[in-house]
Amino acid sequence: MVHPAKPVKRKQSTLDAPVSPPPLRRKVQSTTTPNAVASFFTPTSQKPPEKIIWQERAPNDDTPSTLLVGKYEAAHDSVPALNQLEDKKQKVAAFDFDSTLIETASGKKFASDSQDWKWWHPSVPATLRKLYLEDGYKLVVISNQGGVSLKPDTKAPKAHTSKVASFKAKVSAVFNQLDLPISIYAATEKDLYRKPRTGMWTELLDDYDIQPDLEQCIFVGDAGGRHADGGKPKDFSCSDRNFAQNVGIKFQTPEEFFLQEPPRPFTRTLEPSDYLPDSAAEATTPFTKKQDLDVVILCGSPGAGKSTFYWKQLEPLGYARVNQDILKTKRDRCIKVAGEYLKEGKSVVIDNTNADAEVRGKWVELAAKHSVPIRCVWFTAAPQICEHNNVVRALNNAMNPEERTILPTIAFRTFSSRYKQPKLSEGFQDITEIDFKFDGTEAERAIWLRHWT
Known part of the structure; x- marks a missing residue:
């Protein structure tokens, strides 16, 4: 069943400056189990209640909740030796949600309802199962969801409630089909949680109580700052690539990770390092007072x-x-x-x-x-x-x-x-x-x- 949201306050923390890891080599094999296939074709009314727990969290004790966290617990018959597997996982495979794991079934830019989705590519669920069952990864979704607000809307309370409910229903449908232990972190405001900022990464490390091997972790997302190429439009931003660099893990686009396509050229809007002074003297422009009063x-x-x-x-x-x-x-x-x-x-x-x-x-x-x-x-x-x-x-x-x-x-x-x-x-x-x-x-x-x- 879906548990009611539990407000949890979190205090801000910062991470040490990251070091970029070497690339990873991956092979994609089908690992779809008979139970997963059976679950896919079972009518919703005949399925057992979903196991997803939702929480709402805030950057600190003095601010409203802006982060929505959902943790899915898979059925034990679909994931063998669940507890033993979880205890050993110190690697994280993190993914953006929309346009990375899923896309709209209608072809629209934004989903019309909670059922308007399909896998980004047919290989996605099998690839995720292999990551979890064979490669030893914890699976996490890290997503900016600016269209979902946790703030009460006094002018349109029903519309506000329905947006949150629709998003939760879509996530539940996706996770139910996948049926693996997986969590989602959804940033709803432009605060420390929003990618490329690292607040969601800090939360997941706290939740799992791990210090993963960053060189073996990966983040996959569609916002890679890629140029338009071969009829493909340019990316709307570089936030996913920048997020991965901030936390010090490997980044790939969905095309690179799931389809093994070669990387496309990309450009960042801003490189902060370009604004570092060459010397201490360059960092300041001395100002001399010329008059006693001016x-x-x-x-x-x-x-x-x-x-x-x-x-x-x-x-x-x-x-x-x-x-x-x-x-x-x-x-x-x-x-x-x-x-x-x-x-x-x-x-x-x-x-x-x-x-x-x-x-x-x-x-x-x-x-x-x-x-x-x-x-x-x-x-x-x-x-x-x-x-x-x-x-x-x-x-x-x-x-x-x-x-x-x-x-x-x-x-x-x-x-x-x-x-x-x-x-x-x-x-x-x-x-x-x-x-x-x-x-x-x-x-x-x-x-x-x-x-x-």
């Missing part, structure tokens, strides 16, 4: 490094900071606060995005009113690295002293649509250009170098 305005996207620049370079020079997010107020109030600092004889830094000349003009007017020069520090980081920094900051407490939350994608699009490069003609004494390079401790660097978006 205004410095920062200009750049969220996540471009503005606040870090303030704390490491401007705060030690005695600049008072005005930030609209920190003050939790409107721009007019920020202008008033900045004016009060100037009256007290304190130089001021305006730590906001300041995307266009109209907004920047308000601060030029303030500086003119107080007869002080105004300088601009311009941050040129590309959108991809800004979004990466945004997530790293929000999901790692040690790197988030101001407790910022993840900004939605629209925040970056809004900035991009408004952005105009700052010019000296706007009234600035000078403009200092900052190209982003990571600047942090070795521990922070290990975290930052992972794939987060």
Whole structure:
């Protein structure tokens, strides 16, 4: 029977930086048993109750549940010596769900209901049985399920309940047909559980209480960043490949793993290592204070490094900071606060995005009113690295002293649509250009170098 969901709170943890393992060699043989065939053709009404336990988990004690976990217990007559087998398994074969193990039977991009599925390829169930029964692997599904939400929907409670129920029913149908011990981890929000982030991997290691041999583990998924080739479309993302690299295990696409097709060329949207400085000096751009009293305005996207620049370079020079997010107020109030600092004889830094000349003009007017020069520090980081920094900051407490939350994608699009490069003609004494390079401790660097978006 299907047990009711049990909320379980989990605290965030981080993994050590991974090392990529050598490739594995695999042969696919049919291992379908008579019991599995009989189960396939048995009407649902005549089958025994399914054995799947569901839980809902949260990243920590203070947040709602966002991870859905299901554990299927196979019938003992279909898996010989079940307990003995399980005790010896220290290798993990993990798979994405949609477009990897299954696809829609209707041909639609998204399933119309819980019955709209078929195996991605006829060889999939036999391959999984061989992995479990002969090769000694634990089987796990690790999937992003953004269309399923565990948050109560007060406006449409029935629709919300039906989406969760439909997903559980589809998973149960797939696992019932496979009839092997297998678990699924489904991330429903853009938090630490969502691939390529490693939260789901951490959960499964806790659940199984193992430290597997990473060189023998594998993750199979369709989001490999592949280019369009031979009539095949490009992949929608590289999140599966990046996830495997984050946890340090081998990655293959379904075509490579199940069909033994050769790999296709791929490209990652972002390589964090490209933004490491060649030297300690390159990580920072020294800023010199030219006047006893002045205004410095920062200009750049969220996540471009503005606040870090303030704390490491401007705060030690005695600049008072005005930030609209920190003050939790409107721009007019920020202008008033900045004016009060100037009256007290304190130089001021305006730590906001300041995307266009109209907004920047308000601060030029303030500086003119107080007869002080105004300088601009311009941050040129590309959108991809800004979004990466945004997530790293929000999901790692040690790197988030101001407790910022993840900004939605629209925040970056809004900035991009408004952005105009700052010019000296706007009234600035000078403009200092900052190209982003990571600047942090070795521990922070290990975290930052992972794939987060």
